[in-house]
Amino acid sequence: MTIVRSKQQVVDVAAKVFREKGYEATKLEDIAAELGILQGSLYYHIDSKASLLREVRVQMFEEITEQIEKTASGDGPAVEKLRLVIVQYVRYLERVLPLIEHWIIAPADKRKTKKHAREDRALSHRLREVWLSILREGVDAGEIRSDLDLNVVMLSIIGICNSIGRWYDPSGDLSIDEIAKAQFDICWGGISG
Numbered sequence: 001m002t003i004v005r006s007k008q009q010v011v012d013v014a015a016k017v018f019r020e021k022g023y024e025a026t027k028l029e030d031i032a033a034e035l036g037i038l039q040g041s042l043y044y045h046i047d048s049k050a051s052l053l054r055e056v057r058v059q060m061f062e063e064i065t066e067q068i069e070k071t072a073s074g075d076g077p078a079v080e081k082l083r084l085v086i087v088q089y090v091r092y093l094e095r096v097l098p099l100i101e102h103w104i105i106a107p108a109d110k111r112k113t114k115k116h117a118r119e120d121r122a123l124s125h126r127l128r129e130v131w132l133s134i135l136r137e138g139v140d141a142g143e144i145r146s147d148l149d150l151n152v153v154m155l156s157i158i159g160i161c162n163s164i165g166r167w168y169d170p171s172g173d174l175s176i177d178e179i180a181k182a183q184f185d186i187c188w189g190g191i192s193g
C-alpha cells in the first residue's frame with residue numbers, strides 16, 4: 001500500500017485520472033487504485049468525487065490565471081501578449097477537455113454553495129481583469145481600436161477560446177496551436193488599431 005502524504009497528491013492523481021477517463025467514467029476506486037490505496041482511505045482526504053473535481057478545477061484555473069498574469073506583466077507589445085495568452089489559454093482548455101462537460105459547457109451546478117459561487121466569481125474576475133489589462137495596454141499603445149468596449153472584446157475572445165470544448169477534435173486536421181493561431185488572427189483582425 002502507498003502512503004498518501006497530502007491532499008495535493010490525491011488532487012494531482014484525480015486530475016490525471018479525470019483527464020484519462022473523463023469525469024463521468026471515473027470512479028473513486030480508479031483514483032484509489034492509481035494511488036495504491038483502498039477506496040475508503042480516500043475519504044480521509046476528500047468528501048466526494050464532486051468535491052474532488054472542484055479541487056482539480058480550482059487548482060487548474062488558478063494555474064492558468066497565474067500563467068496569463070505572468071505573460072501580461074512581461075515586456076513586449078500588447079499584440080504579442082494577446083497572442084501568447086490565447087495560445088496559453090487554448091492549450092489549457094485542451095488539457096481539461098475531459099472535464100469540460102462538467103465545467104465550462106454545463107449549466108451552473110445547482111448544488112454549488114454560496115461560498116463556492118463567490119470563490120468562482122472571484123477567480124473569474126481575476127482572469128477577466130488580466131485579459132482586460134492587455135487590451136487596455138493595447139489601446140494605450142494605439143495597437144487596439146479605442147472605439148471598442150473592452151469588456152465586450154474580452155468576453156468575446158474568452159468565448160471564442162472556450163468554444164473549442166464544443167467542437168475540438170484532438171485527432172482532427174488542425175493542432176491546438178494552429179487553432180489558437182486562427183483564433184488570434186480572427187480576434188486581432190477585428191480589434192487592431
